[in-house]
Amino acid sequence: MQEEVFDTGAHFHGNADEVPDMTDEYAKMNRTLRSAHVEDQMLDYLLRNCKPGDKLPSEFSLAEQFHTSRSTIREVMKSLAAQGLVEIRHGSGTYVISTSASAPDPLHLSGHKDKYRLALELFDVRLMLEPEISAMAAELRSDRQAAELRRYCDETEALYLQGDDHTDKDIEFHTCIARCSGNTVVQALIPVIQSAISTFCNVTQRKLMNETIQTHRWITNAIENKDPIGARCAMTAHLAFNRDMIQKMIRARKEP
Amino acid sequence: MQEEVFDTGAHFHGNADEVPDMTDEYAKMNRTLRSAHVEDQMLDYLLRNCKPGDKLPSEFSLAEQFHTSRSTIREVMKSLAAQGLVEIRHGSGTYVISTSASAPDPLHLSGHKDKYRLALELFDVRLMLEPEISAMAAELRSDRQAAELRRYCDETEALYLQGDDHTDKDIEFHTCIARCSGNTVVQALIPVIQSAISTFCNVTQRKLMNETIQTHRWITNAIENKDPIGARCAMTAHLAFNRDMIQKMIRARKEP
DNA sequence: CTTTTGTATATCTTTGACAATTTCACAGCC
DNA sequence: GGCTGTGAAATTGTCAAAGATATACAAAAG
Numbered sequence: 001m002q003e004e005v006f007d008t009g010a011h012f013h014g015n016a017d018e019v020p021d022m023t024d025e026y027a028k029m030n031r032t033l034r035s036a037h038v039e040d041q042m043l044d045y046l047l048r049n050c051k052p053g054d055k056l057p058s059e060f061s062l063a064e065q066f067h068t069s070r071s072t073i074r075e076v077m078k079s080l081a082a083q084g085l086v087e088i089r090h091g092s093g094t095y096v097i098s099t100s101a102s103a104p105d106p107l108h109l110s111g112h113k114d115k116y117r118l119a120l121e122l123f124d125v126r127l128m129l130e131p132e133i134s135a136m137a138a139e140l141r142s143d144r145q146a147a148e149l150r151r152y153c154d155e156t157e158a159l160y161l162q163g164d165d166h167t168d169k170d171i172e173f174h175t176c177i178a179r180c181s182g183n184t185v186v187q188a189l190i191p192v193i194q195s196a197i198s199t200f201c202n203v204t205q206r207k208l209m210n211e212t213i214q215t216h217r218w219i220t221n222a223i224e225n226k227d228p229i230g231a232r233c234a235m236t237a238h239l240a241f242n243r244d245m246i247q248k249m250i251r252a253r254k255e256p
Numbered sequence: 257m258q259e260e261v262f263d264t265g266a267h268f269h270g271n272a273d274e275v276p277d278m279t280d281e282y283a284k285m286n287r288t289l290r291s292a293h294v295e296d297q298m299l300d301y302l303l304r305n306c307k308p309g310d311k312l313p314s315e316f317s318l319a320e321q322f323h324t325s326r327s328t329i330r331e332v333m334k335s336l337a338a339q340g341l342v343e344i345r346h347g348s349g350t351y352v353i354s355t356s357a358s359a360p361d362p363l364h365l366s367g368h369k370d371k372y373r374l375a376l377e378l379f380d381v382r383l384m385l386e387p388e389i390s391a392m393a394a395e396l397r398s399d400r401q402a403a404e405l406r407r408y409c410d411e412t413e414a415l416y417l418q419g420d421d422h423t424d425k426d427i428e429f430h431t432c433i434a435r436c437s438g439n440t441v442v443q444a445l446i447p448v449i450q451s452a453i454s455t456f457c458n459v460t461q462r463k464l465m466n467e468t469i470q471t472h473r474w475i476t477n478a479i480e481n482k483d484p485i486g487a488r489c490a491m492t493a494h495l496a497f498n499r500d501m502i503q504k505m506i507r508a509r510k511e512p
Numbered sequence: 513c514t515t516t517t518g519t520a521t522a523t524c525t526t527t528g529a530c531a532a533t534t535t536c537a538c539a540g541c542c
Numbered sequence: 543g544g545c546t547g548t549g550a551a552a553t554t555g556t557c558a559a560a561g562a563t564a565t566a567c568a569a570a571a572g
Contacts, residue, residue: 034556035555035556036369058522058523060521060522068557069558070557072555072557074327074331075330075334075555076334078291078332078334078338079334081335081338082336082337083339088523089523089565090565091522091523091524091564091565092521092522092565092566093521093523094523106362106363107448109440109441109444118441121440122441124439125439125445128389129381129385132384183377183380183381184377185363185377185380185449186380186381188364188365193441289523289524290524290525291524291525315553324525325527326526326527327524327525327526327527328524330554331524344554344555345534345553345554346533346553347532347533347534347552347553348533348534348535349552349553350553514572515570515571515572516570516571516572517568517569517571518567518568518569518570519566519568520565520567521564521565521567522564522565522566523562523564523565524561524562524563525560525561525562526561526562527558527561528559529556530557531554531556531557532553532554532556533552533553533554533555534552534553535552535553536550536551536552537550538549539547540546540547540548541544542546
């Protein structure tokens, strides 16, 4: 009773003679390997719609939904399992372990002495990367990605109103922008940097959330309107505001 | 010709202390999954007997040596690839990336499909980070650091005149600038990015070295003169030149 | 209620075949 | 000689089908 939860982008499979040439979206991808594409989509889905503990559809079912073979699905799953994202239980099924694809501390930032200063440096790096990335995202985004960003805004606000922690959603939002930009390096970098901020520094404050929600919408609007300069400005403002917050915390701790 | 390099523990060598023939008994006794066992052995072998760059036997050959099927081998390889230990190249073979469990590829960039595009993305990231870092370095450098930069320039030129590879010195030079800036995050990031370029992309060309040496001196002079804007410009020019080189290589490969 | 049994479902493994890609030697040309 | 392209060989990628093995769950037996 597993519904079609995955949007494989490859519907309209009525003709059994031959898959013409994938689909419009596939055609854009320059003939990349099937498994890599499936893995990307799977990763997208895991990061977006899954909670730890969730059970994935069976391999057979996944193979059908992705219009591929069980072997391919198995190899993708093995890869995801090796990355610690899912766990495969023989005879039972495949389960989501974690929805953040980040290793604990790949850059060895944990040994830093002054956590405020580390936070400042991390925000400096973000200020170099993310405004530019946002501009690129505004130019290159797909319609589906724009909708995704908007959804993250809504979900973050919902978590805020509930009083829950929105750190993970925040990371996903910024990672999604990196994904829109098409730059896979930044895409890998953002979650590492951001989770380092939340893990080692813990400088989030509740009064920041309001700003976060508002500015995230601002950024989203700019990207949706394909306005690169606007996106760059909004992202710069967002990060600068947060950096200033930390700067003030440092001063407050040192002066009095 | 690939010899029998793997001791699968499942041969009929007649070692009494060693496990007796258990080609079929593995599953029964150990209860561990076949693929997990093969992966363990493979990992053992990689960590002990392999150097980065080594080519592994073909999947078919491995399947024979481990008394298993190609599918199982493939799944093991997918898992190892996801851990950044090996790289699988379609039509070519499987190659060792790293022999240490410590991540030399913490961002998992090795699995990228198109190495030219990856190089481009890496340079894009450097273009976001390093000009700014250079400007900071120009303001914050110490006298000893300036001398250090100058020494790197000399050493790089010496290597060039000898005809040796100067990749490592190049990485040290840029890392040193990051150190001057005081930002430890960028300092950790630069070597990762730059070694990824030289490891996964291998787009260095001898005619680039001349430009490298000249521009490195330009950058060094600006930092020495405490000229932030000059340092930013020089670094931008340096990276932009290299990025353009790659862009041309991509065009050359696609157009004809 | 507890234990056993049976059944359905899921993953694991094997086998065989073919497609896609890369590599390399070799012939042909300037 | 040096360059080019062409085709065979090697290698990974994908697909399909079948049986083996492990788990989950419900029904039956004690």
